[in-house]
Amino acid sequence: MAISDDYLKYPKRAHGMDHDRYDWSMIQDRPPLKWPGDAKVAVCVMVALEFFPLDQPAKPFKAPGGMATPYPDLRHYTLRDYGNRIGFYRVIKVLDELGVKPTVAFNSVVAERYPQLVDEVNRRDGEILAYGVDMGKLHHGEMAIEEEAELVRQSVASLRQASGQAVTGWWSPARSESMNTLDLIAAEGIEYVCDWINDDLPYPIRSKNGQIHSMPISHDIDDQTIISGYHQSEDDFVDQVCDAFDIHMADSKTHGGRVFTLTIHPWMSGQPHRIKSLKRALSHVMGTSGVWSATASEILDAFKKQG
Amino acid sequence: MKSDLGFYDFNPYINRPRIKWPNGARIAFWVAPNIEYYELEPPPNPTRQAWARPLPDVQMYSSRDYGNRVGHWRVMEAMDRHGVRGSVSLNVALCDHHPEIIKDCADRGWEFYSHGIYNTRFVFNMDKDQERAMIKDVFDTVKKHTGQTVSGWLSPALTYNEWTLDLLAEAGVQYVCDLFHDDQPQPVNVDNGRLISVPYSLEMNDIIAYNVNQIPPRQYLNQIKACFDQLYKEGAESGTVMCIPLHGYAVGHPHRIAAFEEALEYITGHDDVWVTTGREIAEWYYAHNYDQAVEHLKLVKGA
Numbered sequence: 001m002a003i004s005d006d007y008l009k010y011p012k013r014a015h016g017m018d019h020d021r022y023d024w025s026m027i028q029d030r031p032p033l034k035w036p037g038d039a040k041v042a043v044c045v046m047v048a049l050e051f052f053p054l055d056q057p058a059k060p061f062k063a064p065g066g067m068a069t070p071y072p073d074l075r076h077y078t079l080r081d082y083g084n085r086i087g088f089y090r091v092i093k094v095l096d097e098l099g100v101k102p103t104v105a106f107n108s109v110v111a112e113r114y115p116q117l118v119d120e121v122n123r124r125d126g127e128i129l130a131y132g133v134d135m136g137k138l139h140h141g142e143m144a145i146e147e148e149a150e151l152v153r154q155s156v157a158s159l160r161q162a163s164g165q166a167v168t169g170w171w172s173p174a175r176s177e178s179m180n181t182l183d184l185i186a187a188e189g190i191e192y193v194c195d196w197i198n199d200d201l202p203y204p205i206r207s208k209n210g211q212i213h214s215m216p217i218s219h220d221i222d223d224q225t226i227i228s229g230y231h232q233s234e235d236d237f238v239d240q241v242c243d244a245f246d247i248h249m250a251d252s253k254t255h256g257g258r259v260f261t262l263t264i265h266p267w268m269s270g271q272p273h274r275i276k277s278l279k280r281a282l283s284h285v286m287g288t289s290g291v292w293s294a295t296a297s298e299i300l301d302a303f304k305k306q307g
Numbered sequence: 308m309k310s311d312l313g314f315y316d317f318n319p320y321i322n323r324p325r326i327k328w329p330n331g332a333r334i335a336f337w338v339a340p341n342i343e344y345y346e347l348e349p350p351p352n353p354t355r356q357a358w359a360r361p362l363p364d365v366q367m368y369s370s371r372d373y374g375n376r377v378g379h380w381r382v383m384e385a386m387d388r389h390g391v392r393g394s395v396s397l398n399v400a401l402c403d404h405h406p407e408i409i410k411d412c413a414d415r416g417w418e419f420y421s422h423g424i425y426n427t428r429f430v431f432n433m434d435k436d437q438e439r440a441m442i443k444d445v446f447d448t449v450k451k452h453t454g455q456t457v458s459g460w461l462s463p464a465l466t467y468n469e470w471t472l473d474l475l476a477e478a479g480v481q482y483v484c485d486l487f488h489d490d491q492p493q494p495v496n497v498d499n500g501r502l503i504s505v506p507y508s509l510e511m512n513d514i515i516a517y518n519v520n521q522i523p524p525r526q527y528l529n530q531i532k533a534c535f536d537q538l539y540k541e542g543a544e545s546g547t548v549m550c551i552p553l554h555g556y557a558v559g560h561p562h563r564i565a566a567f568e569e570a571l572e573y574i575t576g577h578d579d580v581w582v583t584t585g586r587e588i589a590e591w592y593y594a595h596n597y598d599q600a601v602e603h604l605k606l607v608k609g610a
Contacts, residue, residue, distance in 0.1 A: 002434035007350055008441060010424065013403045019347045026407060028380045060361050141361035175366040195365050198372035200561070219370070221562050230521035239525065240562040247381075247561035 021182065022196075022205045022214065032256020033201070035302055039292030040252035041245070042299045043285055045100050046194070046217050046263045047091060048131065049117060050173075051109045052080040056136035063135045063174035065224060065265070080135075080267045084114055087270020092120060094279045098286040103295045105131035105171045105194070108158035118163050127295035129169030130155045130190070141178045149184050156188045169296055171195065171217065183208040192300050200248070201259055202303045213304070215261075215296050218244075222263040223278070234277035241281040249288060259299060260285065314472055314495050315488060315504070316604050324599040326491060326546035328591065332581035333542030334535070335588050336574055339484070339507060339552040340382055341396040341422060341461075342412075344404055345371040349427035355466065357427040371426075371556050375405055378559020383411060385564060389571040394585040396422040396461045396484070396552070399445050402452035409452055418584040419453050421445045421480075423463025430466045435474060442478045458586040461485060461507065476502040482589035490538060490547050492592040494600055503597065505588050506548040510534070513557040513567075524566035531570040539577065548588060549574075 012018035035042050054077050056067045065080060067073040095102050104121045106128055111118050121128055132139065133155050139148055152170075160167045170185045171194035185193060186207035193205065194217035205214045219225060221244050226237045241262060248258040262282070269278040285291060294302075328335050347368050349357040358364035386393060395412055397419050402409050412419070423430075423445065430438055449457050460475050461484040475483060476497035483495065484507035495502040509515050511534055516527045531551065538547040551570065553559075558567045575582060 002437060003352065003432040005437070007352065007428065007433070008437055008444075010400060012346070013400045013424075015406065016404065017347075018344075018404070024405060025376065026380060027377045029407075061359070141363055172365075176360060177363060177365040179363060196369040196372075197366065198369035198376055200377050219366070220560055226523075230523075232521070232523050236523040236525075240523065243524065243565055244560070244562035247564060251561075 020206060022203060025203065027200060028255065030201070031306070033258075033303065033306055035257045035292045037292060040257060040290035041248050042257065042259045042292045042294050042302070043100070044103055044217070044259065044261045044294060044296050044299055045095060045282070046261060046296065047088070047102055047104045048263060048265050049084060049088065049104060049106045049110045050080060050131070050265070050267070051084070051107045051113065051134040052077060053134055053136040060138070060140050060142055061174075063138060063176075065228065065267075066135060083265060083267030083270055084110060084117065087266030087268075088117060088120070090270045090272075090275045091264055091266045091278065092124070094275065094282060096124070098279070098282050099293060100282060100286060101293050101295055102126035103129065103169075103297075105129050105169075106159055107131050107134045107173065108155040108162075109134040111159055111162040115162060122163060122165070127169070127297050128159060128163045128165050128167060129171060129194075129296065130159050130167055131171045132173040135173050138174055138176045139172045139178055139181050140176050143178060145178075145180045145184070148178055148180055149187075152181075152184045152188055156185075156190065168192065169194065169215070175219070182206075182212070186210055186212050192296065194296070202300055204307070213300055215300060216259055217296070218261045218263050222265070223268045223274070224263075224265045227268060227274070234274055238277050238281045242284045245285045245288070249290065252290070260291075309469070312469055314486065315493055316496070316608055318489070318493065318604060318607060320490075323491070323545060324596065324603050325544070326592075326596050328546040328581045330581070331579060333546065333579045334539050335546060335548045335581045335583050336535075337394055337548070337550050337583050337585055337588060338386060338391050338571075339396050339550055339585065340379070340393045341552060341554045342379060342401055342408060343371060343374065343398045343422065343426040343554065344401045346425055346427040349425065352429045352431055354431035355429055355464075374554055374556030374559060375401075375408060378555030378557075379408055381559045381561075381564050382553065382555050382567070383415070385568040385571060387415070388568070389575045391571055391575065391582055392584055393417040394459065395419045397449070398422050398424060398426050398463065399448040400425050402448050406452065413453050418459070418586045419449050419455050419457070420459030420461070420484075420585060421449070421457050422461045426464050429464055430462060430468055430471060433468065435470060438468065438471065438474055439478070442474060446478065458482060458589060459484060459505070472502060473498040476500040481593070482585060484550075484552075484585070490541075491545070492548065492588065492596070494597060494604065501597070503589060503592060505585050505592075506550055507552055508550045511550060512552040513563075514554055517557050517563070524563045527563075528566040528570055532573055535574050539580070542579075550585075
């Protein structure tokens, strides 16, 4: 039997996007941005602190990096938790040495279990943003809005309580959203979201509870994407991070200020055999003149002042 | 299901009639940017799910949208710098959603060929009349927005029915990019009219390199150079075709664009390279090689 003729109807085929969350915009048409101190490229290093529970549900899907063997998968559970015990301290040391101001995404469970990590960020004047509850609690299109609202509340309230920070950023575990996520996070006072990987710059995004912004937090050059996802080498990771940065720097000279972000998973880059690669990559970035090391919120504030 | 649909005959890569490209070129080189629109909430097709995750698949949707917001611009500027026109494999709904991109390409004299309506609408489960209606929509839309008559076809998301190529020939499509069996254009067996395949290449396709084979950009560059070197060498005997199919959302990322640009620089830096489009290759082949090829295939079959 043939498919319904509705399959050949296209009700949203019109100028702009096929949804109303953000406006269609080509990067080359936007007014050039300026950063503080006439910097060319704003640099944001995002450290992801994750808790992968042993009882991580398989439905609707598992966040990449999750449990893989039959329960109890001590192997993956402990290797991910390694990032919170050892990896983070190696990573933060590299950031300190290079003068990188950290932006740290916390699964709220990590802050509850390991408050010492929150202290480390706070004493560096780093930013803490909400990264859901844990890597087993995904936001997705098949969940009830009440259930999701509770997850958002739990994550944001817990992190505000633990850190004393305003916590205005949100990143959904596995970048997975429902149709309600943007509305729910805005209702909790969130001002920017890191799930949408469609741009090199911040842009306004709509919610039923007011306008927030999308922040261009990297996915394609992350340590996890390149080394774990693609099985490429540490040298390949360094090459791609440096190449990406160089292009942003080149673009900034003709098209105005750019944003370079790098997301780091301490359970990956914080391994003893990888930490030097992270340092090599970030040394290239921070050793280039015209960079402004800032948190995601600082970059967003500078962006909004120009809008 | 059948074991083979008989779209082409065996044609060994030896003793073929010689292909001579314009001005004695050894190789016809073309670049095919896929300019695509993926829907956030596409209707379901029982044969294939558009997105892996429950809707909305924000990560995948937004990764594709990157091509239109950012990647395409970077690719287009790199191609401008090396004098390469694109042959756009177009989801034609993009004419409606993002006419600004269409204008930028049209202003550069790029070709538009069909990649269906959306990359989230598959031909699976369409009957012939529905598929004909989709093909007509494509022809009408491209004509209306660009003035061009569609010559080429790459089926949306590489989805097919057994009769798809017959319907394309019937509608006036001149060449298809869906067959990966050869490094030279080849006649395609269809019910009515005539059709050829123009080599498009999955191996050189950035999505295959980056998302399937998951290789780093420098290795992709090395593969492109090696592919070119071999086809250039063989092109001294009889003209070959090399295509780089790409996607703004893959090759247009900052960590990948330099490798692509270096590939363009390398290839266009050689003499005797015909830097061209899919349509021009097809037109040349029909005018100079098609009849000879059909005769040759009869001989091969007879032998």
